[in-house]
Each structure stands twice: as C-alpha cells, then as structure tokens.
Amino acid sequence: MSTFRFVRVSWLLQFKMIMRSPFDGFGNVLYPLFFATTAFFVFRAGTSPRTLIYASLGAAVMGMWSSVSTSAGSAMQRERWWGTLELLVTAPRHFALVLFPSTLGLASVGIYNLVATLLWGRFAFGIPLTIEHPLEFGLSVVATVLAFAGLGLLFAVSFVRFRAAWVLGNFFEYPVWLICGFLVPLALLPRWVHPIAWVLAPTWGMNAIRESALGGTPLPDLLLCLGLGTVYVVGAVLVTNRVLDDARARGSLSLT
Amino acid sequence: MAAIEAADLRRTYKTHTGTVRRRSKEIEAVRGISFSVEPGELFGLLGPNGAGKTTTIKMLITLLIPTGGSARVLGLDVVRDADEVRRRIGYVFGGERGVYERLSGYDNLRYFAELYGVPAREQKRRIEELLELVGLKDREHERAEGYSRGMKQRLHVARGLLHDPDVLFLDEPTIGLDPVGARDVRSTIASLTAAGKTVLLTTHYMFEADALCDRIAVITQGNIVAEGTPEDLKRGVADGTVIEVEVYGVADENVQRVRAIGGVTAVAVEEREQAQVLVVQTGPGAELTQAILGCLNGSDIGRISHREPTLEDAYVALVSEPSETTGRHAVRQASTP
Numbered sequence: 001m002s003t004f005r006f007v008r009v010s011w012l013l014q015f016k017m018i019m020r021s022p023f024d025g026f027g028n029v030l031y032p033l034f035f036a037t038t039a040f041f042v043f044r045a046g047t048s049p050r051t052l053i054y055a056s057l058g059a060a061v062m063g064m065w066s067s068v069s070t071s072a073g074s075a076m077q078r079e080r081w082w083g084t085l086e087l088l089v090t091a092p093r094h095f096a097l098v099l100f101p102s103t104l105g106l107a108s109v110g111i112y113n114l115v116a117t118l119l120w121g122r123f124a125f126g127i128p129l130t131i132e133h134p135l136e137f138g139l140s141v142v143a144t145v146l147a148f149a150g151l152g153l154l155f156a157v158s159f160v161r162f163r164a165a166w167v168l169g170n171f172f173e174y175p176v177w178l179i180c181g182f183l184v185p186l187a188l189l190p191r192w193v194h195p196i197a198w199v200l201a202p203t204w205g206m207n208a209i210r211e212s213a214l215g216g217t218p219l220p221d222l223l224l225c226l227g228l229g230t231v232y233v234v235g236a237v238l239v240t241n242r243v244l245d246d247a248r249a250r251g252s253l254s255l256t
Numbered sequence: 257m258a259a260i261e262a263a264d265l266r267r268t269y270k271t272h273t274g275t276v277r278r279r280s281k282e283i284e285a286v287r288g289i290s291f292s293v294e295p296g297e298l299f300g301l302l303g304p305n306g307a308g309k310t311t312t313i314k315m316l317i318t319l320l321i322p323t324g325g326s327a328r329v330l331g332l333d334v335v336r337d338a339d340e341v342r343r344r345i346g347y348v349f350g351g352e353r354g355v356y357e358r359l360s361g362y363d364n365l366r367y368f369a370e371l372y373g374v375p376a377r378e379q380k381r382r383i384e385e386l387l388e389l390v391g392l393k394d395r396e397h398e399r400a401e402g403y404s405r406g407m408k409q410r411l412h413v414a415r416g417l418l419h420d421p422d423v424l425f426l427d428e429p430t431i432g433l434d435p436v437g438a439r440d441v442r443s444t445i446a447s448l449t450a451a452g453k454t455v456l457l458t459t460h461y462m463f464e465a466d467a468l469c470d471r472i473a474v475i476t477q478g479n480i481v482a483e484g485t486p487e488d489l490k491r492g493v494a495d496g497t498v499i500e501v502e503v504y505g506v507a508d509e510n511v512q513r514v515r516a517i518g519g520v521t522a523v524a525v526e527e528r529e530q531a532q533v534l535v536v537q538t539g540p541g542a543e544l545t546q547a548i549l550g551c552l553n554g555s556d557i558g559r560i561s562h563r564e565p566t567l568e569d570a571y572v573a574l575v576s577e578p579s580e581t582t583g584r585h586a587v588r589q590a591s592t593p
Contacts, residue, residue: 006370013359013367020358020399083353087415090317091371092343098371248321251269251314 003097010101011108018105031066032116035059039183040125050214052127057213058182060117061206064110064148065182069173071106072152076159085160086253089244096157096240100233103152107145114141132215136222140212143222144205147229151201153236160253161243176202201228257331259423259454260293260316266324267311285311287478288325293456293471295422298449300469301458304575308478309458310349313427316456317347329423343373346416346424350431352408357401361392361411364400365418372419386414390444406437413444423454430464442468462571476575489570495540496521498565501548502531502558513551519544522573531558537565537573 039059043051076099079085088098121127131137155172177183179196180203186194197203204225211218247253267286272278286308293299301309314320316327318338327334332341356364362383369379387393390410400408409429416424426445430438445468448455459465465472466486473483482489506525514534515523519542526533534552538544545560 002373002376005376006373009370010367013356013363016363017356017358081353082356083349083351084356086319087347087354087368088371090319090342090345090347091368092339092373092419093371245321248319251267251320253319 006093006097007101007104010098011104014102014105015108018109029116032060032063032113033120035062035066035113036117036120037124040121040127042183044125052121052125053130053214054210055183056118056121056127057210058206059121060114061144061202061209062177062182063113063117064107064144065176065180065202066173067110067113068103068107068148068152069155069176070170071109072103072155072159075102075106076156089247089253094237094240095160095244096153096233096237099156099236100149100153103156104146104149106152107149110145110148111141131213133212133218136212136218137209140205140208140218140222140225143225143229144202144209147201147205147225147232150229150232150236154232157236157240157243161247176200179203181206199228201225201232204228257295258292258328259295259297259330260291260299260456261328262292262312262316262325263290263327264288264325265290265312265315265322265327267308267315267320268323284478286315286322289473289475289478289480290325291473291480291483293454295454296449296452297470298445298455298457298468300465300472301456301475302460302462302465302472302571303458303475304460307460307475307575309460309475310427312475313347313425313456313458317345317425318342343419344422346419346421348412348416348424348426348429350409350412350428352405352432354412355400355403355408358399360397360399361387361403361407362396364411365396365414368415369418374419382418382420383414386417389417389447390414391440404437406433406440409433409437409441410444413441417448421453423456424448426455426457428458428460430459430461438464462568466567474571474574481574486567489574490567492570492573496565497538497542498563498569499536499538499545499548500559500561500563501534501536501552502528502560503534503552504531504556504558506532506534506552506555510552510555514548517544517547517551520548522569524572535569535572537569 036056036059039055040052043055076085079088089095091098118129122129179189179193180200181197182202186197186203204221208218208221208225210216211221265286266284266288269283269285270280271283272280289312301312303309311320315322316329316334318334318341321335329341330344334341356367359367365383365386366379369383374382387396390413392407392410392414395403395407400411403411413429429445430441433441442464445455445457457465457468469486471483471485472489473480474489475481482492511523511525511534514520514536519539520536521539522537524535526535536544536548549557
C-alpha cells in the first residue's frame, strides 16, 4: 500500500514539475503537430483512408516514444544539476522504485501526444478518427505507456552510471521510429532488423494500438508489450544495486 | 555503543589528466582518520575547503564506499548495512541545490516524506511541525524557486528531519548564508541535540563550531590534526602571543624565513586592501618581533601590534602546519573520551 501510494504521489509531483516547465511544455505541445503533419504529407499519396489512419497512429506513438527517450536521460541529468540525485540515492526506498514514477510521468505526457496528434490529423487534414475496439484501444495505450516507462527506467538507471549517456536518449529516438514500425510496416524492413524489433516493447505497443483501432486482434500484441515492459522493469531492478555500488565506488554521484 | 565510529577511514579518488594521452592519478582525500561520536552529542568536523570533510561525511551516509578502514553508524556498517543506515540517518548539505525548484516547499517535503517512508497518517502533522520549526510556515505553498538562500537551507533542514532520524549529518549547512539566515539555521541545529539527536556537523567557521559543538575534530589534508572540546583547542594556543605586522608587498621567501624562526608556531598572510598583514603566532615567552622584522628586510613595514591568541588563531595554527607536530596530538589525547 505504501509503495503504491509512493508511486502515485511521486508520479503526481513529477507530472506537476513537467507541466510547469515552459520549454518542455512548449515542445510537448508542438512536437505532436509536426509528427502528424509529416506523416500526413508522406502518406497522402496512398488512396486508402486506412493508410492515413495507419500513419496518424504511428505519428501519435512517435510522439509518445520521443517524450520518453529524450526525457528519461535528461531527467537524470537534471537530478544531478539540481543536486537531488544524492538525496534520492540515500533514501531508504529501492532506487529503481524511486525512478519509476519519474519515467512514468514522462511516459504519461505521451498520452497527450497521442491525443493531440490524432486530433490534429482529424481537424487539420480530415483523417477519420474511428476506433474499432475502444476498450482494447484504451488498454493498448495504457500498456504502451507502462512499457515505455519500463524502458525509460532501464535507460535512467544506466544513465546514473554513465554520466554522458543521456545524450544516447536522443540517439535512440529516431531508430526506434523506424525499427518498431511506427511509420512503415516491419515486413518492409530487412530480416536482420526483425529480432531487434521483437525485443523492443514499442513494436508490440504500436501493433496493439493499430490492431485495436483498425479492427484486428490486439490482445497478443498487448500482452507481449506488457511482458516486455515487465522484463525491462525487472532488468532495471536487478542492475540498480550494481550500478549504484559502482557509482559509489567511483564517487561519480555528485558529479554533473 | 557510539552513534558514529570511524576507524582508519580512507578514501582515494582517481583523476585523469590529458586528452589524447590520458594519465590517471590518485588523490588521497581522506588518509586514515578515526573518531567516535557518542549518542546525543553534537560533533564538529572543522577544516578548510578541500580538507576531506565532505568526503568523510559522504562515506558515513553511504554515498561513497571507503577505500580503506571502516565506519559504523548506530552499530551498522556503512558498506554492508547501507540500506538500514539510510533508514536511520538524515543528511543536509549547504547551498541552494538539493531542492525541486518547480515544486512548493510543502510539495518538496511531501515528496521526501514519501521517499523516506513516513506513514501517510503522520505526514501532514510532521510536515506542519517542521515548517513551524524552521520558520517556513505561511510560505510553504510558494514555489521553492522564489525562496531566498536561507529559506532553501531551512527547507533542507526540515527535509533531513522528516523521518525523525536518530543521527543527522549536516555538511556546511550555513555556507553562503547572510548573518541572520545563518543564525536562524544555527539555532535550529542547537535545538536538535536538545531533542536527543546525534549530530555530525562539518564547517569551516571556527565560531560556529565553538558555539554549537560539544567536541571538535580539526581536519586538514585528509588527516585529523586535533580533537577535543572547543576549550581544549583554545588552551592549545592560550600561552602564546600573536604578532601582526602590516607589510606592503611581502615576498614568499620572506614568509618562509619567518616560518623558520625558532618559537614561531604558525604564519598566515591576510590581504587587507593595498597591504598584507603577516599574522605570526609564537610560543609561550618568546619575544620575536626583532627576528621577524629582520626577515622582512626590503619590505615596507607599517603598523606592528601584539595581541592574545583567539580560537581562530588556534584553528589557523592547526590547519597551516604539518600534522606531525606533537602539540596537536597532545590536544587530541587529552580530550578523547
């Protein structure tokens, strides 16, 4: 109970901080609109309206992913700049649990990205907004947010050990768009890319969202997305103590 | 059982130089220090910047793993029992960092209360009490980014006390504060031992250590060079004399010559506008004015004055001389419980 309460309160306060940053807020408002616009111009050559919905959903998840991948690293860096990282480490809670609400908060911003992208596509370009299975669609979005938060957590823990690694957050942003089929189906990519895509939860989250919106069977993708998200969280928990011990031995926690 | 015990505690860091041909170098920040703090005691680690105070405190609060020796807090080893140590200690450092600026003071405390596992039903009362204690009541719902440095510092103190820790580590908590802000923080610290807390305080302000601490250890270059009550330290220089010589443009070699005079225990150079003041501490019964002036040939000499040594002189003497001097060990042995 105490743990759930901690996650809830921390998520709320993290969300408050994200919303109060004018630059983050500005980017979060504008980015989804750029993604939706780009997707529309790329795919408008297609004749089927489903192609546009396909692209619109892809653009929406792109926004969600960008929010997590770029912000998870910089969030850790910010904790260093603010001098709060050491306080988080000396707290009696497990450090992975301390970080989770932070990455969950960032992933939650992705929900706004998704909604804004779909609405922009609908009202600016007339892309129909029909969701075949609304319940499954909602569940798929939640599962994707949780899986993204899990992956963000794994990144964040690594960024505690490698100070400069927050830059890698930006590096991961674009390849995942491509590899996980946000814009083009995975089937069009070389076969050697497929195993990489399979171990990335965004692939399955994207599939689940599309399947539920376009009238397919999202459940297997949804479960795979959640399963991989759980693997990321477990992985992060397992490496946390090792990462922290290493940082304590090197004396790198207070460095910015 | 001592509340805090350090035995031959050491910490070295690796630093790198060069870009293409990187070379690593080991820096000994703490060189085998030992001390113990009794429950309910306010113990001061006093030393100049870079003396090893913060490194020592970071080893004790589990943020750094010692490279040698051992340390225990409330009987728990800081490396093996790090999780349990964290539950029972509070940590407050000086400066403006360590605060979530976009959150209000109240939300900062709420977050850390959750982080430290303060039960939900106690949180509100505890936060209200602490806001009252540190004088932030009525400003708690403002964002911390609008707080003065002193207010942020008091917020730090409140945060460190949220989970009612048995032992509190305060790392230069008044650094950079104006006199009024520093006085407020000091009075809060004084009230902690009255409430039965064990406090380890680091500072480089002699008067602060004198006013607050039951015992003091003076640390310089990673070594403890003296330990005892403030009165013990004062006694260490009470029999000597301080000669202050105003001089215009004193050369380093002249200062070294003064330092080498028999009976001189410490020499410091203070900058005062265009002039420097050579502050020379001498041992009991020594009349060294002429000898000092003889070493300053070629320099323009201004006013010369004699005075009784202060506690600050004791501190300067301790941190500016090699630690092997026997007098310092005597202070330590005389006062160690």
